[in-house]
Amino acid sequence: MNGVFHFFILALITVSAFFAIWFKDLLSSVVSLAVFSLLLSLEFYVLQAPDVAIAEAGIGAGLTTAIYVIALRGCKALKKSGGERR
Amino acid sequence: MYSLSVIVRTICDVFAWFLAVFGVYVIIHGHLTPGGGFQGGAVVATLFAFLLVAYGGKKFIPFYKSSLFSWFETVGLLLFIGTGLVGLGTTFFYNFLAGQGGLFGSTVPIGPNSGVLNSSGTIALMNMAVGVEVIGGLSLILYYMFKGIRLYEESGSEETGHDR
Numbered sequence: 001m002n003g004v005f006h007f008f009i010l011a012l013i014t015v016s017a018f019f020a021i022w023f024k025d026l027l028s029s030v031v032s033l034a035v036f037s038l039l040l041s042l043e044f045y046v047l048q049a050p051d052v053a054i055a056e057a058g059i060g061a062g063l064t065t066a067i068y069v070i071a072l073r074g075c076k077a078l079k080k081s082g083g084e085r086r
Numbered sequence: 087m088y089s090l091s092v093i094v095r096t097i098c099d100v101f102a103w104f105l106a107v108f109g110v111y112v113i114i115h116g117h118l119t120p121g122g123g124f125q126g127g128a129v130v131a132t133l134f135a136f137l138l139v140a141y142g143g144k145k146f147i148p149f150y151k152s153s154l155f156s157w158f159e160t161v162g163l164l165l166f167i168g169t170g171l172v173g174l175g176t177t178f179f180y181n182f183l184a185g186q187g188g189l190f191g192s193t194v195p196i197g198p199n200s201g202v203l204n205s206s207g208t209i210a211l212m213n214m215a216v217g218v219e220v221i222g223g224l225s226l227i228l229y230y231m232f233k234g235i236r237l238y239e240e241s242g243s244e245e246t247g248h249d250r
Contacts, residue, residue: 050121051120053120054112054121054125054129055124055128058128058131058132059128062128062132063131063132063135063224063227063228067135067227067228067231070138070228070231070235071231071235073235074235
């Protein structure tokens with residue numbers, strides 16, 4: 001039972017990591033990265049490290065997603081105001 | 087960054103305080119349950135990310151007192167180092183409160199995790215210091231990331247939602 005659960009979580013982690021690279025839309029990519037972090041925290045919990053799971057869920061799925069979304073909005077505002085793009 | 091629609095704001099109002107209380111729980115029970123100062127501080131700092139995303143910069147920037155959170159950072163660091171220096175009679179970071187009685191010094195019963203909250207000596211104090219430090223630091227990272235991108239000046243004067 002535990003092995004099946006492990007395999008399922010690891011397969012979903014691989015799929016979400018693939019989609020984080022594959023999406024052309026950057027916001028979808030960021031959301032996929034948040035799903036990756038959430039599944040990784042679940043995997044840490046299954047591996048009996050709840051400490052690391054809480055840190056991963058807080059930092060990876062919460063704060064990093066917010067910072068990425070803010071950076072994306074900033075890129076959009078820069079593009080709209082005619083700032084130079086690289 | 088614009089504020090989101092009224093549904094997002096209401097859900098943020100209801101659930102943000104559960105998030106804050108859970109973070110403070112993780113900080114104060116750091117020596118008994120999984121988690122500790124860093125994890126609880128990260129959970130509480132996620133509260134400010136919620137508020138920023140839901141309400142937008144126009145309401146968040148006046149609400150968030152950045153000087154207060156700079157003080158949080160300083161006070162947490164000084165409390166941590168000071169707790170280490172007080173035990174310097176024997177060694178650095180010596181647990182001088184453990185087993186002494188009083189507020190933090192009750193003795194630990196034999197057996198698995200007994201759940202006695204004030205049984206850890208200076209470790210609970212250090213967890214609180216690290217928690218205050220991490221709350222200040224991570225929310226300041228969010229704040230300066232947002233201000234440095236200058237979305238605050240460019241967001242319009244009237245409040246706009248995604249449903250309009």
